[in-house]
Amino acid sequence: MSDTSYLVAFIAVAAAATFATRIIPFLFFERHTEHPLVKHLGRFLPAAVMALLATVFLQRSGNWAAVVPGLDAILAGALVVGIHLWRRNALLSIAAGTAAYMLISQTGVFEVALVS
Amino acid sequence: MNALVFRLTLPILFGYLPLGMAFGVLFTTQLDYAWWAAPLMGVVIYAGAGQILAVSLLAASAGLLEVFIAMFVLNARHLFYGLSLLGQFRRAGWKKLYLIFGLTDETYSLLTSRTRSQDTLHELDVDFRITAFNQVYWVIGCTLGALLGRNVAFDSTGIEFALVALFIVLTIEQLKALGDAFPVWAGAAAAGVAMIFLPPAHQLIGAIAIVTAVLLLQYRSLRAKSNAEGRSHV
Numbered sequence: 001m002s003d004t005s006y007l008v009a010f011i012a013v014a015a016a017a018t019f020a021t022r023i024i025p026f027l028f029f030e031r032h033t034e035h036p037l038v039k040h041l042g043r044f045l046p047a048a049v050m051a052l053l054a055t056v057f058l059q060r061s062g063n064w065a066a067v068v069p070g071l072d073a074i075l076a077g078a079l080v081v082g083i084h085l086w087r088r089n090a091l092l093s094i095a096a097g098t099a100a101y102m103l104i105s106q107t108g109v110f111e112v113a114l115v116s
Numbered sequence: 117m118n119a120l121v122f123r124l125t126l127p128i129l130f131g132y133l134p135l136g137m138a139f140g141v142l143f144t145t146q147l148d149y150a151w152w153a154a155p156l157m158g159v160v161i162y163a164g165a166g167q168i169l170a171v172s173l174l175a176a177s178a179g180l181l182e183v184f185i186a187m188f189v190l191n192a193r194h195l196f197y198g199l200s201l202l203g204q205f206r207r208a209g210w211k212k213l214y215l216i217f218g219l220t221d222e223t224y225s226l227l228t229s230r231t232r233s234q235d236t237l238h239e240l241d242v243d244f245r246i247t248a249f250n251q252v253y254w255v256i257g258c259t260l261g262a263l264l265g266r267n268v269a270f271d272s273t274g275i276e277f278a279l280v281a282l283f284i285v286l287t288i289e290q291l292k293a294l295g296d297a298f299p300v301w302a303g304a305a306a307a308g309v310a311m312i313f314l315p316p317a318h319q320l321i322g323a324i325a326i327v328t329a330v331l332l333l334q335y336r337s338l339r340a341k342s343n344a345e346g347r348s349h350v
């Protein structure tokens with residue numbers, strides 16, 4: 001197989017696999033939209049998924065080898081929560097938290113503080 | 117309407133541009149394929165972690181069956197997303213296929229968290245535009261990364277935290293809309309369990325499987341309770 005045809009086949013297979021994970025529930029459960037269990041999941045699953053995505057990605061963005069492990073992520077995350085509860089403006093909360101995290105990770109402020 | 121959609125998707129722009137660029141840079145620096153394959157993958161595959169995995173599979177010239185299995189397993193969490201959108205997408209008509217195709221973590225988060233009016237068709241149109249805007253951001257990121265390669269000048273280290281911040285904000289919004297903290301604590305606890313016992317590649321699907329099981333148990337106990345109450349009234 002030539003390089004280009006391998007690449008094309010590869011992309012087609014990867015696209016099919018990804019699309020399959022997204023469409024399968026619609027193919028097999030479409031007729032059960034009114035089922036109380038499907039409604040229960042529809043109501044509660046998004047909140048649960050959001051909380052677990054926030055938890056997993058917050059953990060992954062933390063520097064756990066730092067002096068205070070994970071302080072960069074925890075501080076920026078707490079800032080997002082605080083500002084959001086205060087003003088309830090999604091863009092403001094996200095911008096403030098991201099700016100704080102960028103500042104911390106680009107200046108390495110927590111590592112410097114320890115050396116001196 | 118596009119101004120509203122842009123405002124809703126702005127956090128995703130900040131997340132998808134740097135992540136898409138990271139993928140593009142990885143693609144051109146690790147592989148010998150033509151640069152345009154990177155944006156092409158953003159158009160037809162459209163999966164963040166999936167495309168980054170794809171770079172290592174391409175580098176290893178992996179067999180196509182292996183590629184299918186690896187991509188399916190990595191993206192298996194999407195199986196659960198559709199379950200909670202069956203009703204919402206029902207009347208979407210031709211737009212439905214694209215809404216399903218574009219169901220990334222971030223798009224799912226926005227579509228399930230935003231406030232909706234009674235006008236179903238209008239709301240589905242907004243859903244469709246949100247999905248399309250997000251994919252455009254992603255493809256632009258992939259293209260820029262692939263073209264710039266190693267010559268990325270702007271120090272955007274840490275900007276991808278925008279997506280973490282988005283998930284946090286949406287968790288708070290979900291909490292306020294539901295008025296019930298149980299699913300939020302269950303989700304966070306499931307993530308904790310998965311992070312302790314599973315390797316990073318399987319943590320998301322593991323946590324989603326755990327929390328879905330918890331919600332099934334909750335459903336059963338709620339039904340048992342309401343059945344018992346129903347009988348006592350008779």
